[in-house]
Amino acid sequence: MKQKKYYAVYKGQPPVPAILDDWNLCKEKIHNFPGAQYKSFKTKEAALAYLAMKDGTDPVSFAKKHTELAGGIQLALLEDKEDLIYNRPKETEVDLYVDGSFQEGIDAYGYGCVLVRHGEVIESFSGFGDKKDAVALRNVSGEMLGAVEGLKRVYDLGYHSVSLYFDYQGIESWATGEWKRNNIHTAAYHEYMKKVRRKIQILFVKVQAHSGNKWNEMADVLAKEGVQAAKHGKCQK
Known part of the structure; x- marks a missing residue:
C-alpha cells in the first residue's frame, strides 16, 4: 500500500500556508507560481512543523495561530523533535x-x-x-x-x-x-x-x-x- 504523504505549501497560490494530502491539489498551488516553496512529509505533524520553521516560529505557537491547519494534530508530537522528519533544534547556542x-x-x-x-x-x-x-x-x-x-x-x-x-x-x-x-x-x-x-x-x-x-x-x-x-x-x- 502506498504511504500517504502530506504536502506543506508555504509559498504558492492563495490561500497559503497550506497542508494538503493530495499531490494534484499541491500542484495546483505551486503551478506557475514563481518562487513556490513546498515540501512533502510522511506525517502531518512534520508538515506543520516545517511551515512553522519557514514562518520563523515554533510549531506549537504556529499550530495555535493556524488552527485550520492543525486539525487532527497532537500538539505533544510537535514538542518532540524525534517525531519530526527534519532536524530542527528546539534551542541553539x-x-x-x-x-x-x-x-x-x-x-x-x-x-x-x-x-x-x-x-x-x-x-x-x-x-x-x-x-x-x-x-x-x-x-x-x-x-x-x-x-x-x-x-x-x-x-x-x-x-x-x-x-x-x-x-x-x-x-x-x-x-x-x-x-x-x-x-x-x-x-x-x-x-x-x-x-x-x-x-x-x-x-x-x-x-x-x-x-x-x-x-x-x-x-x-x-x-x-x-x-x-x-x-x-x-x-x-
Missing part, C-alpha cells in the same frame, strides 16, 4: 545574523555578520569579496559570503548549533537544495553548507529586511562598511 551589500561602481560585494548569545553581541565583523564573476551577482554574493564566514566563526568558537538569520531566501534554499544552483557560486555555497551541516546544527530563520530587527539592521550596516572597505582598498576585516 548562538544566533548569527548575516547580510550582504553591493554598490554600483565598486567591483566588490560586502558582508556583515553579528553573533549574538543570550541577547548580547559577542562578535561582529564585516568584509568583502571581489571575484570578478561573483560581482555580477551583486549583493547576493555578499549574502552567501557572510553566511560562509559567519559559520566559520561559529565553528571556530566551538558552538555546535546556531540560528542563522537572513533576509535573502537563497541563504536557506541554496543550502538545502530547495533552489537549483545555476552557477558555480551557488553550487559552491551548497557544497560548503552540506559539509558545515554535518558539524553544526543550523536553524534557518528568515527575517524581513529593514523591518526594525536591530541585529539584522546591524548586519546590514556592517555589509555596507565592507563595500566601502573595498572601495578604499583596505584589507578585509
